[in-house]
Amino acid sequence: MTRSHLRTGIRNGIVVAILGMVFLNDVSELAADPRNQSNWQLDVLRLRNGATLSGMIEVETPTHVRFQLVQRKAGRPTVSFHTTISTEEIVGIDRLTPQQRKQLKAQLDGIAQAGQQEQIRSENLLIEPIDWQGKPGAGLRYVSDFFVLNSDAPEALVRRTAVRLEQIYAAYTRFLQPRFRTRRPTTIWLFRNREGYAKEMQGIGRPILNPACFDPRNNRVLCFSDLDRMAEDLERIRKHHLDLWTELDRQQKEITRLYPNPKERERFIGPIEETRRKIISQNQKNDEIVDRATTKLFAVLYHESFHAYVENYVFPEGVPNGLGPLPTWLNEGLAQIFETGILELGEFRVGHAERGRLLRIKELVRKNELVPIKDLLRATPKSFAVLHADEAAASDRYYLTSWGLAFYLTFEKRLLGAAALEAFIASEGKTDRIVAFEKLLQQPIDRIEADFQRYLRNLQENGSTVDLETMRDPVKPPK
Template sequence: MSLLALPLPAQPQDPLRDQESDRLTLTDGTQLQGMLLEESPRNLEFLEVVRPPGKPMFAVIHTISANQKKSLDKVSGEDRKQLEKLVDRLRNHTQIRAAAKDSLTLKRTKSAILETDQAWQYQGDRFVLISPLNEDMTRTFAVRVDQIFQAFEHWLPPKQKPNSPIQIVLFYSIDSYSAYLKKIGLTIDNPAVYVPHTNQVLIGSDLGAFQARLELAHARHEAILAQWSEREKKLPEDLNQLAKRLKDAGWQPDTIVTEVQTRREAWQRDFKKAQAQIQVTDRRNQTTLDSLINQATQHLCHESFHAYVENYLYPQGEYEVPIWLNEGLAQLFEHAQFENGTFRIDLPPKEILASLKERLERDNGMSLQRILQTKAGSFILFENLHEGRLDYDVAWGLAWYLVFQKQLFAPGSLDRYVHKRNLPAPTVEETFGESVSRVQAEWVAFIRQLPS
């Protein structure tokens, strides 16, 4: 049997050719298709729908300054209902794009916590960021915190409004962070914490101390390169003087040329070696800095999620949130990916997934039953903060399963796993709508098929 191979039709350029959508045109000529989420005098949030040729469709949320908008055409009626359904289907596969760092407004402020009158402050819509780091680093974190809270709001829209914004405090060093925890009577080993009664997220890292060392190293490198530059300017004259001395000593002209050239090449090799050493050191320092930034960002994501749950979703005075749920979702956001300026949650972290699959080979999901029977309660209470008996990989895996298999982020879905304190706690069967053994079997099968 022979088959006639026909060329496939070209992929359409318009990702929404079968769906009417909002169209946003920017002053620089950029055109976005998707749905307007929110618009204010200051900026607007626009969800762009993207369908790469041969790949799954996804969405990107852009935060755009109002003065960048040239025109906006919105659909209505039945077209809008269909568009909303499409956007809802893409909810879990949405990327949050960062705003421009330079567009953020920082101001100097006095901070009693940081014991300085030279801290930076950034006022977000749902938080206040206080930082002792330099301006550029503070802007980096301000952009990321904005993305993180925008992600929270997109996947889990707020149910209530707190009396005051969440305060996020970055510390200069682990030592200064630890000293402050001791001052307020907290004895924990975590590098970050959410303190409910003060509504503060405290982030410890050595970013400030490392930055200070980086500045010293940079100054030394600049001084070394400046010395080489000065020597380079004098090199022609030094070599001319060498040639004269060799001539006076009776050297032959050809020999003098060879010697001068040898000296010039040796000097150039030494110069390049010095430059290479500095470049290697700079790259190593940048790698360390990036690692510290990523660690601090992960801790910030984790603790900010607990703060968001407390402030905007389920305050612990009224609700009980199961430990596995609070901690599992916090990890889902903690291990989200910052990729090409976007924040996304739909890529499973390799290390946790590998650890969980190894566990499943050992116990075939029995750890899931254990974690589901862990006493419900807010995980942000100090007496059980990050307690060791919780299986973190299992908590992450259960949250991942509920989000991407059971549509946990669909409107109203999360409520079934949380209960009010004045009501009896539901059983696992009542919560999940099926037996624990059935939940276990479906969960194990789902986790095992995830690509490593």
């Protein structure tokens, strides 16, 4: 092969490699926002283009800074990756003290170790084969103190789900202490596809509108995963990218053989390295897509398992001194709070306002379409049951308002787990609901409503509030 042939072949090969990269769906680029770092102390780089990067300085030289970018936004797992930035791009650095940087490194190492520990825990779980829909050994079972997980999903997903469920139930016990430990564990059925789930839902006469549900009569949670097809696509894409990578390695070896001079070789090696970076980036984006899909699965499992936990261990219905049942609006509101919780470093993080819900509820407040607290307190389970498409909007209003009111009681009034809230729950059916709620908050209902709506208008994603009504424009300096 001549050098001219090689130039043409490599150029064509690189084009094929770039066009041959495959991805599942587009993902928004990561962007570091120093205002959303959840109280972590970070190094800050200020760049000439106006961007500000937050994270940890790893290595500094006269020409470059090796930097670990850290993104820690409310309601999302911590994201970090390494990058190298030319000092010519940097106009200023706000550095941590050595002690602060040591603490930050320990925090980041802890997250990495936590991910490894989850993998180790999932691999060490005792999973046993079970019969599934008449097929011997076609399913898997994991037995816990609070639940029994049965599934025909791939073993890796079953193991990961079992670990997450153990973590979320531990979080439930921390926020709402179990009052009845003799109750029987909930059976959680995780179907690998919609078809198996639909068949089971039809058997109990319930509509197939949500990917999961809690069946209190039989003390079970039904759920399905739609990750099988995505996992197959991802494996196909990874194999394709691996083939491209192998071809790039072959091309680089051929270039090295024909161009022993590093400077002459660099103009061919550069595009190959750029293609490798694109493959790595696209694989990372694909992983993020799968992670998002997995997060949705765990969110519905967290939601329905919360209902099961409350019914079995905290506020059971029809049990002497059980105080239950939990009012539907409060049950649904708390379940929505817990479904968006983040499990990280052995800690369950709640208290952030999930962006989608927050934007929608603010819009309801602005349009004066929020469900009045009086109506929410008197709502029946039917108000939360979406049976037809035309009922979805009304149900959404009830769900959103219940989330907002539960959020208000939990994080603004700090009533979750308090004796006053238990007394309010125990008053169900004995005292007028509005009177009981006024007693809980020690205010008339109209004043509670006004304060609640003001709270929602001022609520931020990180769970804090900014009093928008008393804010003033900064005083401009005189000319």
